[in-house]
Amino acid sequence: IDSLHRLRNLELNTRYLLRHLHTHILIGEEGPPYLLTGSGIFATHGVEVVHLPASYPDLFWRTRATNQLVALSSTPYAASLDADVLFHPWQYAEAYRLLKADMADAVYPFAKPTKRISRRLHLDLSRTYDLAPLRRLPDSNDDVATGGCLLFDVAQFRRYGSENERIIGWGPEDNERDVRLRHLGARLRRVAGPLFHLEHR
Numbered sequence: 107i108d109s110l111h112r113l114r115n116l117e118l119n120t121r122y123l124l125r126h127l128h129t130h131i132l133i134g135e136e137g138p139p140y141l142l143t144g145s146g147i148f149a150t151h152g153v154e155v156v157h158l159p160a161s162y163p164d165l166f167w168r169t170r171a172t173n174q175l176v177a178l179s180s181t182p183y184a185a186s187l188d189a190d191v192l193f194h195p196w197q198y199a200e201a202y203r204l205l206k207a208d209m210a211d212a213v214y215p216f217a218k219p220t221k222r223i224s225r226r227l228h229l230d231l232s233r234t235y236d237l238a239p240l241r242r243l244p245d246s247n248d249d250v251a252t253g254g255c256l257l258f259d260v261a262q263f264r265r266y267g268s269e270n271e272r273i274i275g276w277g278p279e280d281n282e283r284d285v286r287l288r289h290l291g292a293r294l295r296r297v298a299g300p301l302f303h304l305e306h307r
Contacts, residue, residue: 107135111225111306116189118232118304120147125235126195132178134171136160168276169269176260176268184260186269190304191254192223194237197299201257210295211266212258212287217296219245220303228304237302245300253280254301266290 107113116133123131124147131153148155156178158171172186183205185198193215201213221243223231231240266287273279287294 109307112189114228114232115304115306117147118228119187119189119192120150120153121232122192122235124150124152127198130154130179130181132156132175134158134175136166136171162274165275167271167274169271169273169279172269173271176263179260182260183257184263185255185257187255188253190306192231192237192302192304193255194299197297198257200297201295204295204297205257205259209293210259211262211292212256212294214252214294214296215255215257215299216301217250217298218300219248219250221300222246223302223304225305240302241300243302250296251280251301252284254303256283262292266292 107116120131120133123129129152133148133153133155135155136158147153156175158174161167161170176184176186183202185201197215201215204210204213221240223240223243227240231237267290269279270282270286273282284294
């Protein structure tokens with residue numbers, strides 16, 4: 107949590123998931139407890155904040171944190187989700203359906219470029235938790251991402267090497283994972299629909 111915007115994004119995303127999905131949420135936080143334990147939505151049933159030891163004072167070791175959270179998960183399917191991305195509930199549901207039907211090993215719940223949610227729109231969304239009014243937002247000029255969110259069969263995820271902990275920090279690990287899974291023959295699918303990104307400092 108390096109800005110209030112990130113904390114607000116995490117809170118909005120957590121409330122959004124709890125409102126629309128029947129799921130258990132693990133939030134990984136490196137270093138000593140910060141603002142999350144025992145506060146607001148982060149103390150809600152179905153949300154668990156996991157404090158992970160920090161190896162670097164100013165760097166979040168994303169790949170290691172994800173692997174540790176997956177190890178703590180007790181479900182056959184899991185999702186690695188950034189705190190600042192949202193999807194329509196049907197996108198999550200369709201990705202889950204593909205995994206349960208054994209039609210994919212991993213699924214991106216989006217197939218379109220990013221739609222950026224400004225901080226002004228963030229306030230509206232925090233009242234309604236409804237992405238439908240935002241469908242007319244323009245797509246960004248970015249390529250379709252390989253990060254943001256990936257749902258996967260946990261056993262297959264481990265079979266294909268989990269996250270690459272030789273990548274320290276964050277940024278390139280999404281592309282590395284995508285290339286590696288494809289080269290190793292994983293069944294990687296996408297669900298039609300946008301990725302909504304909550305802007306932040």
